[in-house]
Amino acid sequence: MSPRTIKLLLIEDNPVDSRLLKELLYDAVPGKHNVVMAYTINGAIELMHDHEFDIIVTDLNLPDANDVGIISRIQAINSNIPIVVMSGQADAELALEIVQMGAQDYLVKGQGDGHLINRVLDYSIERKNDLKQLSYLANYDSLTGLANRLLFRERLDRALIHADRSKTLVSLFVIDLDRFKNVNDTLGHDAGDQLLVEVANRLKKCTREGDTVSRLGGDEFTIIMEDLKNTDDVILTADKVLDFMKKPFEINAHEIFVTPSIGITVYPMDEVNAGNLFINADSAMYQAKKSGRNCYRFYKEDMNSHLKVRMNLETKLRRAIERDEFVLYYQPKFNIHNNELIGAEALIRWIDPEEGMISPALFIPLAEETGLIAPITDWVLKKACNQNSEWQKQGYEAIRIAVNLSPKQFNQENIAHRIFNQIICSDLAPKYVELEITEGALVEDVEKSNEILNELKTRGIHISIDDFGTGYSSLSYLKKFPLDTLKIDQSFVRDLMEDSDDAAIVSAIIAMAKSLRFNVIAEGVETAEQLSYLAAHGCHEVQGYFTGRPVPAEEFVQFLVEKTEQPKLKLVQSG
Known part of the structure; x- marks a missing residue:
């Protein structure tokens, strides 16, 4: 099988040297090299503008250039083409400088035969291809082929510099897919990956040609639009994406x-710093979500106020963990048919020394997001x-306490062993602990979830599916x-008595x-009518403001007293 023809651009003004190189290559591997001649760097x-070449061999002493700047001029046209310098100077320091500038090799004229030169050319092409592959892996998303976060930032910085010089605008889109997690939860991560590839293709x-589409990770994409005179093309592109x-x-x-x-911001109208520009677009994207999703919003100056609030809250939350600013409230759970206290759910509360009670609805999502x-x-x-x-040591009748386990916590290594150790260290029997886990946490990896749950159950821990009906079901x-x-x-x-669905x-x-x-068990029971309906349809247990609000430990003791000392009473008739 004949070797692939190598298209070689030889930059050499000495006809004797150029003829000798072509003869040496032909004698070593006949017909392998298609040599195209250039006598000057210009x-x-x-020729580089009009033709594709596999490799360039150049002298450093040309009529219109006679220094290492020749390497830079070639790379400015095509940074991916391998370069071999062939010089009359046997200079080790020059050779090192040439390679450090990005050339693949340095040959001295008159040293080596055609076979050696052929091997050098082959190696140079192979090495450059390896470097191109490494560069691709470092700069492009392996799943979608789009620019990754590193290349996105490089392109954005370059776009802003170009905009300053040309007095044009740059627009940055941040795009987040609505409810993408549902796809992963229901169809699996392979399907989610396929969807991301298809989304990338549509974006x-x-x-336009010259725009940069990036995937920063997960389901977050960006678009950089350059050379804008106004926002007409921005709106056109946003409408097209929708x-x-x-x-x-x-x-x-x-x-x-x-x-x-979609969140959109425009440089330099909104911001002159690349990092802040991304924050602006991200804020606008969250505003789009708040506006009902499936829409775009341009950045407005007041949008970043929530980010400042969030950053402040995160700082306070980290401090709260260090300073032990949390307390537990306990909400009772009752047998629906005889009003017997059968357990409680432990609910965290944060008492900030400056702001007082901070709602879990504010800090729990932030805690999940930040780890x-x-x-x-x-x-x-x-x-x-x-x-x-x-409580049990004080003589109160034993109950089971439920604790919510987040999806991130559930999927940690050795979680069952760690939970069991914490229970044992408290001198409590595992049967008095209930773990409430969401559906989404379990279906992310069914096999692993089953393994964890079996280990927990083997140790006697009670398992409950939290918020049932809102997920995979x-x-x-x-x-x-x-x-x-x-x-x-x-x-x-909540709407049980008004909504037939x-x-x-x-x-x-x-x-x-x-x-x-x-x-x-039904949670959120707030009326007698809801309680009666649930009892009539066979629900076993209830939890809610109607039967008992969450209270601190010292107040919850009253429920334990009643359970221990008083006879059980009928709460409702089950029909």
Whole structure:
């Protein structure tokens, strides 16, 4: 099999040297090298504009250039082409400088035969290709082929410099896919990856030549638009993205609809710093989500106020963990038919020394996002177990305390062993601990989840699915997991008496739980009518403001006193 023809650009003004090189190469490997001649660097640059070459061999002493600047001029035209310098100077320092500038090798004229020169050329091409591959991996997203975060930042910096020189505008889009997590949770991560590839392809079709589309990670994309005279093309591109994303994606025989939330900022009108420019676009994107998703919003000056609040809250939260500013409240759980106290849910509260009580709705999502949820959950579990153990030592009748386990915490290594150790250290029997875990945490990796749950159950810990009905809610996976309780989400209970759909969902969940021999509890019970409905349809337990608000440990003792000393009373008639 004949070797591939190498198209070589030889930049050499000495006809004797150029003829000798061509003869040496031909004698070594006949027909392998197609040598194109240039006698000056300017002539070579013209040829590079019109032709593609595999490699360039150049002298450093040319009529229009006679220094190492020749390397830079070649790289300015094509930074990916391998360069070999062939000089009459046997100079080790010059050779080192040449290689440091990016040339692949340095040869001295008259030293070496055609076979040696051929090997040098082959090696130079191979090495440059390896470097190109490494550069690609460093600068491009391996899944979608789009620019990655590193190249995005480089392109953005370059675009801003160019805009300053040309007095033009730059627009930055930050795009986040709405409810992308649902795809991963229901169809798996492979399907999620396929969807990201398809989204990337559509985004590229929405942009102009010269625009940069990037994937920064997860489902976050960006678009950099350069050389703008006004925002007309920006609006056109944003509308096109929304339009292209309307059509369903065909993934593994499923039709998937995914919408984008888009934040847009313009340089230099909104900001002159690249980092702040991204923050602006990100703020506008969150505003798009707040506006109902599937839309775009341009940055406005007041949008960053929430980021400052968030940063301040994160700082305070980290300090709160260090200074132990949390307390636990306990909300009682009752047997719906006889009003017997059967347990409680431990709910964290944050008492900030400056602001007072800070709602969990504010700091729990932030804790999950920043990874602080892990030490917080550890603290809650330890505190709840110690408190329950203390109550039992004081002679109160034993109850089970439930603790919420976040998805990030659930998927940590050795989580079952760590939880069990915390329980044992508190001198509490594991059967008096209940872990509430969301559906989403379990379906992310069904096999691993099943392994963790079995280990927890083997140790005697009670397992409950939290917020049931809001996630995957499939019999196929429920049957696989060793569960004890399904907890009906309060969003269904809230409008139970006014919304027939919610009533139907609640009835279906209760029936499903019974068929699988699970206990079922409804949270968020606030009225007697809701309580009666749940009892009539066979719900086992309830939790909510109607039966008992969350209270500090010292106040919760009253529930324990009543359980220990008083006879059980009928709460409602089950019908």
